[in-house]
Amino acid sequence: MDKKTKEPLIHITKRKMIPKKQEWAIRLGGILAALIFCAIITTITTHLNPLAVYAKMFEGSFGSPRKLWALLKELASLLLIAVALAPAFKMKFWNLGGGGQVMAGVLATTAVMITMTGKLPSVAIMLLSCVAALAAGALWAFIPAFCRAKWNTNETLFTLMMNYVATQIVAYFIIIWENPKGAGKIGVINQTTRIGWLPTIANNPYMLIVIVSVIVTIFMYIYLKYTKHGYELSVVGESENTARYVGINVSKVIIRTLVLCGLICGLTGWLLVAGTDHTMTTTIEGGKGFLGVMVAWLAHFNPIGMILSGLLMVFMAKGGSEISMAFGLNRSYGDILTGIILFFVIGSEFFINYQIHFRKSHRKEAADV
Amino acid sequence: MRNITKTFGTITANKNVDLDIYRGEILSLLGENGSGKTTLMNMLSGIYFPDEGEIYIDGEPVVISSPKVASDLGIGMIHQHFKLVNVFTAAQNIILGIDQDSEDGKKIKGFSKLDVEKASKKIREICDLYGFDVDPDQKVYDMSVSQKQTVEIVKVLYKGADILILDEPTAVLTPQETEKLFAVLRNMREDGKTVVIITHKLHEVEAISDKVAILRKGEYIGTLITKETNAQEMTNMMVGREVKLNIDRPEPHDVKPRIKVKGLTVRSEDGLLKLDDVSFTANTGEVLGIAGISGCGQKELLEAIAGLQPIEKGEILYVEDDGTETNLAELSDLEIDAKGVSLAFVPEDRLGMGLVASMDLVDNMMLRSFRRKGKIVGFTDRKTPRDLAEKVVEELEVVTPSLETPVRRLSGGNVQKVLVGREIAMNPTVLMSAYAVRGLDINASYIIYDLVNQQKERGVAVIFVGEDLDVLLELSDRILVLCGGKVSGIVDGRTADKNGVGLLMTKLGGEANG
Numbered sequence: 069m070d071k072k073t074k075e076p077l078i079h080i081t082k083r084k085m086i087p088k089k090q091e092w093a094i095r096l097g098g099i100l101a102a103l104i105f106c107a108i109i110t111t112i113t114t115h116l117n118p119l120a121v122y123a124k125m126f127e128g129s130f131g132s133p134r135k136l137w138a139l140l141k142e143l144a145s146l147l148l149i150a151v152a153l154a155p156a157f158k159m160k161f162w163n164l165g166g167g168g169q170v171m172a173g174v175l176a177t178t179a180v181m182i183t184m185t186g187k188l189p190s191v192a193i194m195l196l197s198c199v200a201a202l203a204a205g206a207l208w209a210f211i212p213a214f215c216r217a218k219w220n221t222n223e224t225l226f227t228l229m230m231n232y233v234a235t236q237i238v239a240y241f242i243i244i245w246e247n248p249k250g251a252g253k254i255g256v257i258n259q260t261t262r263i264g265w266l267p268t269i270a271n272n273p274y275m276l277i278v279i280v281s282v283i284v285t286i287f288m289y290i291y292l293k294y295t296k297h298g299y300e301l302s303v304v305g306e307s308e309n310t311a312r313y314v315g316i317n318v319s320k321v322i323i324r325t326l327v328l329c330g331l332i333c334g335l336t337g338w339l340l341v342a343g344t345d346h347t348m349t350t351t352i353e354g355g356k357g358f359l360g361v362m363v364a365w366l367a368h369f370n371p372i373g374m375i376l377s378g379l380l381m382v383f384m385a386k387g388g389s390e391i392s393m394a395f396g397l398n399r400s401y402g403d404i405l406t407g408i409i410l411f412f413v414i415g416s417e418f419f420i421n422y423q424i425h426f427r428k429s430h431r432k433e434a435a436d437v
Numbered sequence: 438m439r440n441i442t443k444t445f446g447t448i449t450a451n452k453n454v455d456l457d458i459y460r461g462e463i464l465s466l467l468g469e470n471g472s473g474k475t476t477l478m479n480m481l482s483g484i485y486f487p488d489e490g491e492i493y494i495d496g497e498p499v500v501i502s503s504p505k506v507a508s509d510l511g512i513g514m515i516h517q518h519f520k521l522v523n524v525f526t527a528a529q530n531i532i533l534g535i536d537q538d539s540e541d542g543k544k545i546k547g548f549s550k551l552d553v554e555k556a557s558k559k560i561r562e563i564c565d566l567y568g569f570d571v572d573p574d575q576k577v578y579d580m581s582v583s584q585k586q587t588v589e590i591v592k593v594l595y596k597g598a599d600i601l602i603l604d605e606p607t608a609v610l611t612p613q614e615t616e617k618l619f620a621v622l623r624n625m626r627e628d629g630k631t632v633v634i635i636t637h638k639l640h641e642v643e644a645i646s647d648k649v650a651i652l653r654k655g656e657y658i659g660t661l662i663t664k665e666t667n668a669q670e671m672t673n674m675m676v677g678r679e680v681k682l683n684i685d686r687p688e689p690h691d692v693k694p695r696i697k698v699k700g701l702t703v704r705s706e707d708g709l710l711k712l713d714d715v716s717f718t719a720n721t722g723e724v725l726g727i728a729g730i731s732g733c734g735q736k737e738l739l740e741a742i743a744g745l746q747p748i749e750k751g752e753i754l755y756v757e758d759d760g761t762e763t764n765l766a767e768l769s770d771l772e773i774d775a776k777g778v779s780l781a782f783v784p785e786d787r788l789g790m791g792l793v794a795s796m797d798l799v800d801n802m803m804l805r806s807f808r809r810k811g812k813i814v815g816f817t818d819r820k821t822p823r824d825l826a827e828k829v830v831e832e833l834e835v836v837t838p839s840l841e842t843p844v845r846r847l848s849g850g851n852v853q854k855v856l857v858g859r860e861i862a863m864n865p866t867v868l869m870s871a872y873a874v875r876g877l878d879i880n881a882s883y884i885i886y887d888l889v890n891q892q893k894e895r896g897v898a899v900i901f902v903g904e905d906l907d908v909l910l911e912l913s914d915r916i917l918v919l920c921g922g923k924v925s926g927i928v929d930g931r932t933a934d935k936n937g938v939g940l941l942m943t944k945l946g947g948e949a950n951g
Contacts (some may be wrong), residue, residue: 310792
């Protein structure tokens with residue numbers, strides 16, 4: 069019997085395919101477990117009632133129409149970036165440059181709005197800034213894609229570095245265009261004349277970006293699932309050799325997909341400047357280029373699923389800052405809770421793919437004998 | 438081993454297997470693919486842990502929970518895929534992961550100096566004892582496949598193994614190299630070592646082993662004394678029913694040149710000469726076998742014809758039925774397709790090139806057809822490929838849970854059926870296949886041979902790259918032998934003998950005897 073103790077306590081085996089329902093049950097279980105775990109941590113460290121904390125988080129996200137719309141705006145811009153990244157990731161092109169591509173769009177829009185005011189009518193500025201933003205975003209994505217297709221450079225590093233380049237260029241132009249002089253920032257552009265500002269829908273400044281994000285998400289869902297382009301890019305992603313074998317032009321697909329990615333990021337930049345913020349700062353993108361990566365991964369690159377994973381992220385961010393304020397906690401407290409929940413959500417993917425066997429069955433056997 | 442059971446998810450890889458292995462014998466473990474040979478041996482070498490059952494060594498029950506434990510018990514396994522560090526020398530690879538004992542018997546660990554010199558000496562001793570041919574200071578990337586295998590074997594012996602398990606060791610070797618390996622194994626037996634060789638090649642069982650243990654579908658069927666049995670009996674036990682072992686070779690009819698290759702020269706991206714002035718003709722209604730040690734330009738030859746490989750010089754002429762010739766050289770595969778030339782190509786790397794492993798059957802069928810115009814421009818048509826997938830599954834008896842199953846979840850034989858089925862559905866005039874039966878069990882192999890023969894009867898020019906000379910000699914009408922990128926001979930499949938072809942594979946300018 070003592071020999072038995074040498075057996076490994078657990079062993080892990082890969083699961084066969086499991087039904088979608090069970091998959092979602094595991095994910096849901098992961099989130100529940102995370103919430104319970106967070107509750108315990110909260111009680112131990114802050115002596116607050118965890119339910120009250122959760123209620124506050126909920127209130128911070130959905131508590132009032134204003135808060136709800138702020139959440140929706142965040143979600144819309146995050147979703148746009150995540151959806152933009154989806155085809156690149158599906159192609160196994162690790163585009164970490166979503167943020168930089170948005171910044172390129174932001175810069176182009178601001179440039180058109182500032183330099184063209186007074187020279188062109190407002191509508192023309194809107195259209196011109198849109199074209200400029202799309203072109204800038206696409207260019208920012210095209211450069212690493214071209215180098216990867218041509219010389220097989222590492223796209224992860226390349227796109228990552230392009231982020232910093234974009235941010236620095238934006239910082240430079242903020243000084244050039246600073247307003248008022250000496251402020252070190254650009255104030256609201258055309259605040260009184262509203263030239264180049266996108267029209268508001270139903271008197272709500274955030275409605276436009278929300279609608280656009282929904283349209284783009286549906287478009288991407290169809291693009292990935294039903295079009296030849298979508299099929300080609302997933303073949304390239306799974307195996308470049310197979311793609312070559314069936315005559316898919318791998319370089320062309322890589323560049324085409326990344327340009328699409330850049331176009332959507334550029335569009336996001338345009339919506340942020342001309343639609344909602346009406347100014348340019350170096351932090352306007354707010355780390356969403358990276359957060360979008362997580363949103364896309366969590367949803368397994370399914371654009372519809374990204375609505376949910378994006379909502380989770382935005383909820384955690386908004387709720388986290390709300391509880392920091394309401395309970396006088398350190399601002400990092402929300403981040404800690406977000407971290408715990410993400411850990412569980414990602415952990416549940418492990419349980420979807422693998423099964424853990426405990427040694428229990430052997431003991432039972434021994435008892436039976 | 439007693440009552441061993443191992444399951445993976447819903448698949449039972451081994452079921453109540455009892456196996457006795459005796460000291461100083463060579464045992465062949467024979468079974469079709471997926472019959473659980475490798476799994477069983479992996480449990481002996483500590484890679485997997487059995488769900489049920491016990492293992493005894495010299496009568497003592499043992500728990501083999503890790504490869505380290507197995508190694509301490511004197512069990513060593515040489516895997517099909519070598520696990521060597523390319524930039525290290527043979528000696529460095531061999532001592533990798535072993536705690537070297539220093540002079541005073543203390544374990545040397547961490548930052549202590551490695552005594553490669555001492556190790557090299559011990560390696561030479563082992564080599565001399567069994568007749569290995571290894572230079573401890575040679576870097577692995579400079580070695581041939583057979584040398585790498587030798588390093589793996591020495592590595593296991595260096596750790597002091599008494600029981601050696603070899604997983605399909607001859608799959609990568611030429612007949613001559615196989616003979617050399619077998620001689621070494623016999624030396625080991627003389628020395629009292631136990632050797633288990635996993636295989637599905639019957640003539641090897643007969644050539645080397647004392648006993649043969651047969652597995653079928655994870656279950657142990659029986660052990661035979663090799664001398665007292667024959668190929669037919671072993672096959673029947675392995676497959677579970679009567680199988681005929683002859684490969685058909687219908688007489689070719691209506692033979693006309695279809696593809697003429699003239700002076701084809703191909704360099705790899707690094708500028709290495711892969712094909713050197715290769716010329717031959719592939720005829721309609723004929724199977725042209727291509728033999729050669731792996732890596733002698735077979736891949737480049739097929740890819741060059743398929744338009745996937747840039748060509749340095751030479752011509753590839755496609756001959757139409759009416760005699761007009763089109764030069765396919767330097768055309769891409771799409772351009773070849775656009776000219777109405779239907780080349781089917783079953784590449785060596787099925788899941789990495791022929792198919793997309795994570796996609797389902799329908800999407801894989803679509804690989805060849807998705808460019809065709811669908812109902813809406815730009816959108817894919819999944820109906821046609823779905824019908825094709827259904828047809829292939831039905832006609833070739835593909836075992837799959839559904840059409841939506843990713844192909845990587847299918848067994849090797851079924852993967853190949855899906856791939857060959859799709860290629861044949863193109864109605865090709867030329868069918869090229871590389872190692873079409875590698876890793877396939879007897880049943881699946883014969884289905885592939887039948888399909889090849891059907892295409893031949895249809896008047897397709899078949900180019901069949903193979904590794905098993907016995908099969909090539911039985912299936913091909915003519916055999917082209919490649920050696921180091923050159924044609925070293927073209928022989929008649931009906932009259933050539935194995936030794937002659939084997940010699941052509943290793944040396945240039947050998948006398949063609951056909």
